[in-house]
Amino acid sequence: MLNEVARAHCEDMIERGYFSHITPDGLTPEDRVISAGYFAEIVREEMGALAFNSFLDPGEATQILMDSLLKDSLTQRLSVEESTLLNERVVEVGIVLCAGGTVIEGIGSLHVYVLCIVTARPTTGWHPVQCGHVCADVNSDGWCEPDECLPGVSLNMLDKGTLAVSNARGAYCFARPGGWWVLEVLGEHYQQSWLPDVDWVDGGVIGKDIILPKVD
Numbered sequence: 001m002l003n004e005v006a007r008a009h010c011e012d013m014i015e016r017g018y019f020s021h022i023t024p025d026g027l028t029p030e031d032r033v034i035s036a037g038y039f040a041e042i043v044r045e046e047m048g049a050l051a052f053n054s055f056l057d058p059g060e061a062t063q064i065l066m067d068s069l070l071k072d073s074l075t076q077r078l079s080v081e082e083s084t085l086l087n088e089r090v091v092e093v094g095i096v097l098c099a100g101g102t103v104i105e106g107i108g109s110l111h112v113y114v115l116c117i118v119t120a121r122p123t124t125g126w127h128p129v130q131c132g133h134v135c136a137d138v139n140s141d142g143w144c145e146p147d148e149c150l151p152g153v154s155l156n157m158l159d160k161g162t163l164a165v166s167n168a169r170g171a172y173c174f175a176r177p178g179g180w181w182v183l184e185v186l187g188e189h190y191q192q193s194w195l196p197d198v199d200w201v202d203g204g205v206i207g208k209d210i211i212l213p214k215v216d
Helices: 002-016 029-035 058-075
Strands: 040-052 092-104 108-122 129-136 154-157 161-165 171-175 181-185 188-192 200-202 205-207 210-212
Touching (some): 029 129, 181 210
Antiparallel strands (some): 040 108, 092 108, 129 171, 154 161, 181 188, 200 205
């Protein structure tokens, strides 16, 4: 599954012409892993890119990029917890090399390889994933409209910490805790059970838009 997550992000970067852990839509590595149905305690991502104007064997390109990333991990003096490649707590990995093209001003068209590495540690036990949007019900119709979605809103487990932050489109995903708990969003409290009143269910993913009555 992590290979699929890495491939999707790798291909998206080439297709849309960006190079970042965060997509233009505001999705983080954690968002992308959880949205794929992988329930993770820890998610790390490492990336590298190599541009060239003649043939370069994919295996050679992978070796060059891996050597560079490993060297960076060793020389940046990152803690084990911060590192992607040296983190002892991650136990699963997805590695994908994608090929494409790019245009660099003053140089012209070049071929490019992009390497994406996603590492993670799965949660113990089974926890459904909850995804949806955070919205302000501006027109009071009880529905979550695209122009009502709120970016950058923290979804917190009361007295426990942040579960997720809505992205640029107001979307969020998180692995649901078990038992009874309280979800806090911008001061509004929502009592949660193992399976809440949901909008839709698809496999292990629960769909629920959080519609706030008002946002100051």
